[in-house]
Amino acid sequence: MSETIGYIMITVGVLFDVLGCVGLVRLPDVYNRLQAATKCVTLGTCLILFGVAVMGFGSGQNAMAVKSLICAAFVLITSPTGAHALARGSHKAGVPLWQGSVIDQYQEYEETKS
Amino acid sequence: MSTIMLVFIWALLISAFLCLYRIAMGPTPPDRTVGIDILGTIVVGFCAFMSLYTGKDYYMNIGISWALLSFIGTVALAKFLERRSFDE
Numbered sequence A: 001m002s003e004t005i006g007y008i009m010i011t012v013g014v015l016f017d018v019l020g021c022v023g024l025v026r027l028p029d030v031y032n033r034l035q036a037a038t039k040c041v042t043l044g045t046c047l048i049l050f051g052v053a054v055m056g057f058g059s060g061q062n063a064m065a066v067k068s069l070i071c072a073a074f075v076l077i078t079s080p081t082g083a084h085a086l087a088r089g090s091h092k093a094g095v096p097l098w099q100g101s102v103i104d105q106y107q108e109y110e111e112t113k114s
Numbered sequence B: 001m002s003t004i005m006l007v008f009i010w011a012l013l014i015s016a017f018l019c020l021y022r023i024a025m026g027p028t029p030p031d032r033t034v035g036i037d038i039l040g041t042i043v044v045g046f047c048a049f050m051s052l053y054t055g056k057d058y059y060m061n062i063g064i065s066w067a068l069l070s071f072i073g074t075v076a077l078a079k080f081l082e083r084r085s086f087d088e
Helices: A002-026 A030-058 A062-092 A105-113 B002-025 B029-054 B059-081
Strands: none
Touching: A002 A030, A002 B002, A002 B029, A030 A062, A030 B029, A062 B029, A062 B059, B002 B029, B029 B059
């Protein structure tokens, strides 16, 4: 039972990983790539780690399961933080938006602040 | 059960190679940094998967340290892109 649940979670996670990397290749500018890749790959990797934890608890390998939960917590904390710092850094570095973009609220905020 | 494991390994390898394509071909430096960040997260998933495949738990130690080091590298590269000094 736990093995079936674990395999389903790992399958969905691997699917999210592959789709996030396709978005990383296909989308037009750095902010769209960051959006697609970070959210999809964070969810996919966390699903893989939770699936490994479920299968580890089911088969009695408690060390593997607990380390996998710790690793999932680290990924959930660090990946959005890194993406936020990266988006802010690339906006400050002056990377242009895609020409089809319609709104840039960070630019508007910077203009109202100064 | 071995077939589905092989399918997972090949899917993760294909995602890693898509990230390598973005690192090689990215037109601006932030694109390459995004690729490095995503590649680190995929390697963490691959470590978890290898831990399940071999039944050894020390692969998860590699995954935990890889997640933290990848985060530190991404934040350092983001600060470098923002052209701020490191002691700010």
